[in-house]
Amino acid sequence: MSDALFDVLRKVTTATITTMLLKKGIRRCWMNGPKPLVPHGKRLVGSAFTLRFVPAREDLATPESWAKPISTRGAIEEMPEGCIAVADAMGIVSAGIFGDILTMRMVKRNVAALVTDGAVRDKAGVLASKLPVWCAGVAAPASVNGLTFVGWQEPIGCGGCAVFPGDVIVCDDDGAVVIPQNLVAFVAEEGAEHERMETWIVGEVERGVKLPGLYPMNEGTKARYEAAKNKR
Amino acid sequence: MSDALFDVLRKVTTATITTMLLKKGIRRCWMNGPKPLVPHGKRLVGSAFTLRFVPAREDLATPESWAKPISTRGAIEEMPEGCIAVADAMGIVSAGIFGDILTMRMVKRNVAALVTDGAVRDKAGVLASKLPVWCAGVAAPASVNGLTFVGWQEPIGCGGCAVFPGDVIVCDDDGAVVIPQNLVAFVAEEGAEHERMETWIVGEVERGVKLPGLYPMNEGTKARYEAAKNKR
Amino acid sequence: MSDALFDVLRKVTTATITTMLLKKGIRRCWMNGPKPLVPHGKRLVGSAFTLRFVPAREDLATPESWAKPISTRGAIEEMPEGCIAVADAMGIVSAGIFGDILTMRMVKRNVAALVTDGAVRDKAGVLASKLPVWCAGVAAPASVNGLTFVGWQEPIGCGGCAVFPGDVIVCDDDGAVVIPQNLVAFVAEEGAEHERMETWIVGEVERGVKLPGLYPMNEGTKARYEAAKNKR
Amino acid sequence: MSDALFDVLRKVTTATITTMLLKKGIRRCWMNGPKPLVPHGKRLVGSAFTLRFVPAREDLATPESWAKPISTRGAIEEMPEGCIAVADAMGIVSAGIFGDILTMRMVKRNVAALVTDGAVRDKAGVLASKLPVWCAGVAAPASVNGLTFVGWQEPIGCGGCAVFPGDVIVCDDDGAVVIPQNLVAFVAEEGAEHERMETWIVGEVERGVKLPGLYPMNEGTKARYEAAKNKR
Amino acid sequence: MSDALFDVLRKVTTATITTMLLKKGIRRCWMNGPKPLVPHGKRLVGSAFTLRFVPAREDLATPESWAKPISTRGAIEEMPEGCIAVADAMGIVSAGIFGDILTMRMVKRNVAALVTDGAVRDKAGVLASKLPVWCAGVAAPASVNGLTFVGWQEPIGCGGCAVFPGDVIVCDDDGAVVIPQNLVAFVAEEGAEHERMETWIVGEVERGVKLPGLYPMNEGTKARYEAAKNKR
């Protein structure tokens, strides 16, 4: 995945990305659950590094398990620079998958963001760590209270979407979307043009133009838009 | 509906309105779902202009459908100045019914507010458009991802309430309530007096008066209140 | 319960408290539902004063019922200074259990906080009253719209936890936890040491130490930590 | 409560009872959750004997707790002949409040039925015990897995309804309804007449009469009905 | 819609119909909610006659409303012979949309079936009326307890599907599916062939053939299947 594509995607809203994917018949790309822990207006783009949890079982999900080779700690040390960690917490928001010590370490490793359909804990500390987080809640208990960590870089579900290692994740104030790897170039190119078009339409609305015929554009509007593009 | 009644209602909290409606046996008047997209402390009042969605079907809910006569675009152009648009999204929060271009146009048409038990998209743009919004979420996908628009100015459900075109909507930081048309005068008048009474009670609590006998008022307290009113 | 223990607990995060209780086999101690009405970064500690609601029945849950001896008003007048009121609203968020007049009175009585798995109403007024509130929502309707108040200082459920009068409640930005009375000393002591340890670990992460072996600590790390403690 | 009233109620469907209560403004009388464990077509009537659970806490909800004075065992021994036990399980269906040994003992004590918004366990044994049960599910784990028993003959919630000791419970294949004590005579008398009327209407529908004007009856139909009643 | 197509559809399972619609990109065609009130093994086919409810409001949803021109009674008298009534109850299962008197009348009018994402009441009587019913529950209260009827033959949602008047409904023990009008011929023809193919595959599985290559069929299997078809 070229850096150039990522630079383009940083200027395409998640809203527009979902519309581009709909052109390819894909409706299930926006994760229902993850929201910005603090809305900050920034858009982040990265390759998905997946984490997988199953429900807790009292004999397995213990503080001792954190020292095992298959642990969230081990997973963090495998995360490549610039990736976006996506954690399948099965929508469980009564246990925080990560707290401040783990998000601090992720910042040290230059992880771009954490996305989960679960919760984080130590909210104050997580905010202080400056790791951008999209999550479905905040909870005091540790992951082992409700979850057993079972592995990384496997296919997962997150917020009702399938996420595969290497899919591209984009997140902004509207939430997080997943772009299948083979559609990234398509989405970036069409998305950039779509943003140009919507910017022009916004100007038209500001001028007082009515919506029918403008958005979506009819033939006359398309001609006016093309003319405007050529002028620039 | 006289403007004077609306001016009175602007000073009556939604909390008080629900209590006034309870006097008439109406418990189902507060919409469970719509919350201020940004809490801002303002109270808005307007006649309901209803919008109705049913679930998406892939052959109908397409970007192309936005160009049809029955479309959210067409509905917006029918909205009268000062109305509050109320959209029945069946509580679905995984698709945004409106984005920034549509809310910009609503502002141009002097629509007072948008209320929905669904979500909006393009959050940053919607905020920039300055349309006051009460909604149940924010989502990147367009309405067609989950919803099919079928008409306007029909009876709808929103957040568990029945809303008929012409009912009066009041919304503030406690959410949105619907007042049946024939009860608006009653609610405004009794509500205004109720607010006066609660303001006096607040003063009493500040003076250290205990709650029993004060709120609700017993006979002695009522006499004191009446005396205080006459003094003013 | 000694004030000294409470002072210690004020410096122990709810996250740490849940981990200490897990050592005793207790997983169900964090209430799923109550969140700070406004995140403010403060941690509050107090003995639980419980309030119990059952669902509304139209002949019982009326504004008139507020004048009865068994009423939320009567309960508030029984609350001891410094307590934390915990209200079992059965997770119903479509009616506000308390509004601003009641929270003002609680402040007058020096109640430390209100915790509920239900909603409050008159949000603007409740914020103005300065009572710290952890709740699951905001709603305009009064309690009688959905709830019947039946008593205080009984065992209750709140957010999926059992709460008994006299249990200790701690709440911060991660939510609210309940500590069984007989475990308070244990939690305070072990929790304080745990916080010291995590502070040291945070320093290590800042220095770039990897997580495995550090958190949780292996034998080598423990030795380094003990040495550091002795140095101080 | 006279036995005669109960005999009348045995011939009034729960559907009709809800309609009679609606005449008194009561909509919240049907419990959403309890269903017949096996549909059998019988209707049962009895005074409510209430049982109350709160969520489990691992230090309290243990098999050992079953030997405590406040236990489901103790409660069963207090149940009067002919009562209907109504258990508030907070809608939790992942733990069975009672198994076969307990339902056998209830049959020995001539308890008329068990109604709960929770689950039972040992389904095969419960069926063999012949206790009529209305519940929301079947689960293998014992109550202590998810619930702590805290008392009996207190006001409770069950399936979204308030139930007070001594309220009258009627259950049939449409579920379970609660009749406030002071409305039992009204419901029995009006209900019996309503059943007579509906029986006549059924005959009319069988003859091919259209619904409008028949159900509800207009003036002409009422006259025909009165004439038919007098003939009998 | 020709009767012949309906005869073909009567032999195509709802499972197969969903697979045929998936070929056209339609995934949202099975209603999540309606189940056979009594599983009986029969498959029913008919044109959709839609009914629409919104939530109850206490001043509107009264027994008196049943005498109004826009009422469920009026709707039933408009139902054409052989249609399948599909009622949008917004998934509310705490009020029965229809009871036995109404289902008796529907049988008199030769309505083929009732499908709803809500509940019916008077279960015993509804069963006695012999109207085939697919519903999401059984409840004692009448529709007015939770619902207001607002019209018929409008676009509706039912169990997460859009249903338009004139769409074709097929229901069997797997539930109810909706076929868009313009795809009925396609679904009937392809579905019938699909059933033939699956019947042959069933025979192969009975003979002990492994699944890979058989289902779905690879080229070799397809050749064998075509040969078998020609033999018949």
Added chain:
Amino acid sequence: MSDALFDVLRKVTTATITTMLLKKGIRRCWMNGPKPLVPHGKRLVGSAFTLRFVPAREDLATPESWAKPISTRGAIEEMPEGCIAVADAMGIVSAGIFGDILTMRMVKRNVAALVTDGAVRDKAGVLASKLPVWCAGVAAPASVNGLTFVGWQEPIGCGGCAVFPGDVIVCDDDGAVVIPQNLVAFVAEEGAEHERMETWIVGEVERGVKLPGLYPMNEGTKARYEAAKNKR
């Protein structure tokens, strides 16, 4: 796992098994969701063979995917005789993970049962295939409508429980429980004794003995029970 242990477990109810596991601190062992497709009174025991799904993505979850090496078809051919297939469908009940052709093949392969927190399709055919099924629903659409199959014999969640390949599954009319591999001998032995004890208690209840002191047994009762055991 010896066959003898399995024979013992076949006589231990799932209810008793959960109580035995509680002795080891394990509360999360009963799957919330799977119920017998038809209650039949039989108890089945087998080693877990796990199947894992993630949500559907339109480009992946297609009928074509069934021909891929990683497919439910491939998984079935790997199932060892006597195993119980446990499928993690994330609780999604709007798509059937398996239909009749697949369950027929499982019967051919001597699979003991299918357990899932999702749904099956082709109910009539699945019943005809005679494979014992515990599931959370029945739905017409194929798995690809809502699910993507990603692998087998991995750790999974099912009905809120962690299930690892090789754990032992027991299912009867109370649902399905999972026994961690290293606790199977403990559960079988203690469970068998527990069943003996409960059988004796049932006899006591039949004789009219009161519950307190009997269940759980106090010292006197224990002595009587031991005496009775010795007599046999």
